[in-house]
Amino acid sequence: MQAINPLAAELNQQIRDTSPEVYALLSDLGKQIYLPKGILSQSAEANEKASRYNATRAVALAKNEIMHLNVSHQFVPELTPETVYSYPPILGNRELRTAWQNHIRTQNPLLTEATLSLPIVTCGMTHGFSLLADLFANVNDTLILPDKIWGNYKLIFQTKAGANLHTYPFFSSDRCFNIRGFSDALSKHTGNKLLMLLNFPHNPTGYAISHAEAQQIRNAIVKCAETGCRTLVLIDDAYAGFYYDDAVMQESLFGMLVDCHQNIIAVKIDGATKEEYAWGLRVGFLTFGLAEKVMKGIEGKVSGLIRANTSGASQISQTLVLQAMNATEYTEQKQRNYEILKARALKVKQVATHKKYENLWEVYPNHAGYFACLSLRSGNAEEVRQTLLEEHGIGTIALSENEIRIAYSCLQESDIEDVFNKIAQVIRTIQLS
Numbered sequence: 059m060q061a062i063n064p065l066a067a068e069l070n071q072q073i074r075d076t077s078p079e080v081y082a083l084l085s086d087l088g089k090q091i092y093l094p095k096g097i098l099s100q101s102a103e104a105n106e107k108a109s110r111y112n113a114t115r116a117v118a119l120a121k122n123e124i125m126h127l128n129v130s131h132q133f134v135p136e137l138t139p140e141t142v143y144s145y146p147p148i149l150g151n152r153e154l155r156t157a158w159q160n161h162i163r164t165q166n167p168l169l170t171e172a173t174l175s176l177p178i179v180t181c182g183m184t185h186g187f188s189l190l191a192d193l194f195a196n197v198n199d200t201l202i203l204p205d206k207i208w209g210n211y212k213l214i215f216q217t218k219a220g221a222n223l224h225t226y227p228f229f230s231s232d233r234c235f236n237i238r239g240f241s242d243a244l245s246k247h248t249g250n251k252l253l254m255l256l257n258f259p260h261n262p263t264g265y266a267i268s269h270a271e272a273q274q275i276r277n278a279i280v281k282c283a284e285t286g287c288r289t290l291v292l293i294d295d296a297y298a299g300f301y302y303d304d305a306v307m308q309e310s311l312f313g314m315l316v317d318c319h320q321n322i323i324a325v326k327i328d329g330a331t332k333e334e335y336a337w338g339l340r341v342g343f344l345t346f347g348l349a350e351k352v353m354k355g356i357e358g359k360v361s362g363l364i365r366a367n368t369s370g371a372s373q374i375s376q377t378l379v380l381q382a383m384n385a386t387e388y389t390e391q392k393q394r395n396y397e398i399l400k401a402r403a404l405k406v407k408q409v410a411t412h413k414k415y416e417n418l419w420e421v422y423p424n425h426a427g428y429f430a431c432l433s434l435r436s437g438n439a440e441e442v443r444q445t446l447l448e449e450h451g452i453g454t455i456a457l458s459e460n461e462i463r464i465a466y467s468c469l470q471e472s473d474i475e476d477v478f479n480k481i482a483q484v485i486r487t488i489q490l491s
Contacts, residue, residue: 060090062089062090063090063092065092065093065094065095066089066090066091066092066362068092069092069355069358069359070084070089070355072354072355072358073352073355073356073359076349076351076352076354076355077348077352079288079320079321079323080323080348080352080356082250082251082288083194083251083288083290083323084193084194084359085192085193085194085195085196085199085219086196087192087193088192088193088194088359091192091193091359091362091363091366092358092359092362093148093358093361093362093365094362094365100114101114101115115145116145117143117144117145123139123140124139124140124143124144125143126139126142126143134374137374137377137381141373141374141377142373142374142377143373143374144373145369145370145373146179146370146371146372146373146376147370148361148364148365148369148370149178149179149357149360149361149364149370150177150178150179150180150343150370150371150376151179151373151376151377151380152176153380154179154376154379154380154383155176155177155178155179155343156176157380157383157384158177158343158345159174159176159177159345161383162174162177162310162326162328162345165298165299165309165310166309166310166312166313167309167313168309168310168313168314168316169309169310169312169313169316172313172316172317172347173316173317173347173348173349174316174345174346174347175345175346175347175348175350175353175356175357176353177343177344177345178343178344178345178357178360179341179342179343179370179371179376180329180341180342180343180344180364180371181340181341181342181368181371181372182329182331182340182341182342183294183296183327183328183329183331183342184210184214184342185340185342185368185371186327186329186342186343186344187210187211187214187215187292187294187327188214188218189344189360189363189364190290190292190325190327190344191214191215191218191219191221192219192363193356193359193360193363194253194290195215195219195220195221195253196219196220196221197219197220197221198220198221198222199219199221199222199251199253200221200222200224200247200249200251200252200253201215201216201221201222201223201224201253201254201255202224202225202226202240202243202244202247202252202253202254202255203223203224203225203254203255203256204225204226204227204228204236204240205225205226205227205228206228206229206260206262206263206431206457207225207255207257207261208257208261208262208294208296211223211255215253221253224243224247225243226239226240226242226243227239228260228263228265229265229422229423233422233423234271234423235265235267235271235275237271237274237275237278240275240278241274241278241281244278244279244281244282245281245282247282247287249287250286250287250288251287251288251289252282252287252288252289252290253289253290253292254279254289254290254291254292255291255292255294256275256291256292256293256294256311257293257294257296258307258310258311258426259297259298259300259301259425259426259427260426260427261294261296261297261427261428261429262429262431262455262457262463263422263423263424263429263430263431264403264422264423264424264425264426264427264428264429264430264431265422265423265424265425265426266301266303266306266307266425266426266427267306267307267311268305268306268307269307271307272307272311272314273314275311275314276311276314276315276318279291279315279318279319279322280318280319280322283319283320283321283322284319284321286321287321288321288323289321289322289323290323290325291315291322291323291324291325292325292327293310293311293312293315293324293325293326293327294327295310295312295326295327295328296327296328296329296331296332297332297426297427297428298310298328298332298333299333299396300332300396300399300426300427300428301425301426302399302400302403302404302425302426303425303426305425306425306426310326312324312326312345312347315347316347317347323346323347323348324346324347325344325345325346325347326343326344326345326346326347327342327343327344328342328343328345329341329342329343330342330379332428334379334382334383334392335392335395336375336378336379336382339372339375339378339379340371340372340375341371341372341375341376341379342371344360398471399428399467401471402466402467402469402470402471402474403424403426403430403466405466405471405474405475406424406430406464406466406474406478407421407424407430409474409475409478410430410432410478414482415478415482417435418434418435418436418482418485418486419432419433419434419435419462419485420432420433420435421433428465428466428467429463429464429465429466429467430463430464430466431457431461431462431463431464432461432462432463432464432481433460433461434460434461434462434485436485436489437460437485437488437489438459438460438488439456439457439458439459439460439461439462440456440459441488442454442456442462442481442484442485442488443455443456443462445484445487445488446480446481446484449484450480450484452477452480452481454481462481464477464481
């Protein structure tokens with residue numbers, strides 16, 4: 059292994075002094091990474107102190123305004139050129155970071171007084187997970203997660219970082235969250251470092267946990283941490299806020315894990331992607347349940363990782379998200395979109411669970427998010443998917459040999475019944491062939 063740069067060593071010492079638990083979780087790369095005191099740091103210093111001339115920025119200025127092309131600026135005339143074309147800070151626009159922190163505290167009452175870092179802006183949530191893998195995951199480290207997952211987890215943590223993925227069945231026999239399977243997976247881990255990932259509302263099933271389930275999950279994690287195991291809990295909140303059933307917990311599990319045990323470090327990964335209906339803007343956030351004194355070292359590490367790949371999220375994307383959040387119509391427009399999605403979710407539940415389909419599939423419990431998931435009682439999911447596509451022009455996702463995912467988020471409510479009728483028609487035809 060290469061010698062550790064003095065700047066990295068300084069960050070390591072800072073993290074070790076403020077939180078030995080966090081330091082114990084760092085990967086080899088996490089210990090090596092740092093932000094060089096080069097052009098960026100010198101430019102940042104000049105931005106504060108160069109009152110006469112600032113000849114540090116790698117941008118072009120004209121008449122004290124950032125140079126740009128009017129042919130592009132005509133599409134965003136209400137935004138200043140600086141908020142569109144300039145380089146953003148590595149960790150993101152500070153005003154946006156503060157606004158997002160306020161947003162998650164408001165949406166999650168458990169976080170009202172909790173210890174939170176200022177969220178770090180990422181280039182979408184995938185980038186956020188990738189940063190966490192770089193910072194914390196070594197080859198052969200253990201990551202515990204359920205068997206039903208967003209496939210990108212495997213690419214990021216297993217293929218790219220080399221971690222070992224240990225899975226447990228997501229559902230119990232009574233189609234609730236499999237707390238026993240989850241607890242068993244934790245109890246069987248014998249190392250002193252553990253990574254785990256939890257995702258509610260769940261992709262692909264749309265399952266959301268109850269308050270009782272959340273408490274059981276917390277208890278299992280605390281029990282693991284009490285053995286001395288340093289535990290990093292990644293909370294994927296991509297579908298935060300999209301709850302359509304009053305019986306489930308209406309906020310993030312993250313709020314129950316922050317400050318619950320010194321050996322538990324919780325990180326919330328979320329973003330504007332779904333919450334702000336801004337999929338293509340690629341604005342995500344990382345929020346650590348850590349105090350400011352610890353975050354100084356972590357931010358230095360994350361800054362180095364961002365500098366080494368993207369150098370920062372898009373300036374105009376951050377500006378658009380912030381402008382939207384500050385708009386007077388913001389809350390009303392978000393609520394309107396939510397009600398449309400809720401109506402579709404309730405329509406899917408009504409249609410897909412009709413007794414006329416009970417011999418064809420089981421619908422996994424669905425309370426939230428964008429998706430419904432069918433477990434076929436017979437037939438091959440890939441054959442069903444291809445037939446639907448080729449003969450009926452209907453696109454679905456085959457998740458396994460017998461599971462199909464339907465994204466009702468992109469279906470009109472009036473079309474939902476026809477979609478499920480066609481799925482049933484294809485399955486019956488295949489059964490007869």
